[in-house]
Amino acid sequence: MTPRDLLRALVSTPSVSGGEGDAADVLVQYFTDAGREASVDAAGNVRAPGDDGVLLTSHLDTVPGEIAVREADGELWGRGSVDATGPLAAMAAAAVETGASFAGVVEEETTSAGARHLVETRDPPEAVVNGEPTGWDALAVGYRGLVRATYAVETERAHSSRPAPNAVQRAVAWAERVQAAFGDESAGDSAASVFESVTVKPTTFDGGPTPDGHGVAATVDVEFRLPPGTTAGDVQATVADCTEHGSVAWERAVPPLAADARSPVAGALRAGVHAAGGEPTHLRKTGTCDANLYAAAWDCPVAVYGPGDASLDHAPDERIALDAFDRGVDALTTAASQLCNTS
Template structure:
């Protein structure tokens, strides 16, 4: 959907900040995002923009598709009292030199990713570009999966995650999750035969060895293999030993999920592994029109831009896997505070990120830089 430049509407810095505070004050853990999503719908409607919740709960506010601004509505669980307080010297963001004395918003999601979400909503209204707030990013990415299945490809995508006001994220590792299950006959522990728990740990030790890297290999270029949950013991009827092991592997752009899965299963002799649908890695070029627009906007508003590669995974991986258009990830906040008990965001940094997003969106729409 292409709209005219007259669809731009001014959003004051105070109103943008109030949206951020309202969203952070509205709990939105994964699978319980509706209240926060409705706050976003009301925000868009108050500025004359059409907005609604789709079948899975995503906030849809279509407009000019020169660029789609999108971030996730959900947060991880955890209550952090929401308050705004003056910053002290220890609260300074690394990429902002003049932070001292500026207000800081504390609360779950202020960094990951309600800060980027609110900044994008304000910039979308200011510039008349398309916006989607997706659900479930912290769990199954069901919102992003629904979006790429149901929505046509935009001209460009800016995904919202914390990068700091000067950071432009171009790459993420992919993600593969699996569950190993094994069963063995029960018997006296004096017997030498391995039981199901030993089979599980033996398999996983082999997986870790297969992906072992030397210390000189950058983390972004490695497969990181992590067990995340294990359950095992004598079955209820006492006749067998059972073991279940949940694992996660991060995939660098040099590999794909299939090759990683094959390596992980190469040493599998006993037991079975069921794999969830993988999320592919992504590495975007720094020379796309979107990346160039960000470099210009960051220099105009903040300072020198930084190009980033993240060792985690985001919804941008899914968008890049389905849409053949340029994209980056951007948003205010220090990603070291993701999911942390002291999650907080400088409101001045938030203001600057809105200005950067406004500059990028205006450029991609064909307006003046």
């Protein structure tokens, strides 16, 4: 199976978070056919042990939203083609070519359960390249962190003509206070200014009468993105000051990533891009990825790389240019060859 064949097979296999099993089977078969040991661990991750001079890893899961898989004008359309099945297939192909260690992890789009299980159950590698769409000629050395929260409030039910705020009003007011406290509206539009800011994004809202009819309840789910230098504790303290009624429940945080652009893994990726005919650039991305967890858990250099246009992440027209995918495979193969101990 060629790298493009693997890409097509994976994009054609639905793998929404929590349902990655079929895609895992495709990857295991790919490594087995290439004479490599591969298996699925207790979390659902695909592991192909190899040369731990570098661990090539990306995530198996995609966000929901079906996109008809097709090729047109040199591009492969389909959910996950960019985020992050394209980088995943490139990582697997480079691992087979070079003997590097590989891991395909689950639930990056939701809980990062796969990455958390990986860092808890394997020894640190000497370097990590985490697969996310950076474009075939760029690498990322910075990502913001993430912490999620759920605000819940309940009030007694009363006639809607009365002036006292009900739970729905309290929830709306809480979300507005929190956003104002972090100055979301004053943040600049440039990628640099956003990267250095805490941003607040309500993702779901639910409210209405309680099942017994005696009260009104409301909940708001919110994501906070954390720039380097800001901790989840900093955010929680600010939110506590904004919370006069109700309660806030917090999920486990993902810390920010500020990687060293002069590290051996970054240098190897630059060499790979050069060898594939490009001029490498460095990115600091405003989202969050599993590389944040690897850098926090393991004392080794980490960088993020992968073919694909990140502006198409999660989009209804998600697609990847096949020539860019090919160059990404070439760049990764060069980089991994440079980092592997047996090279």
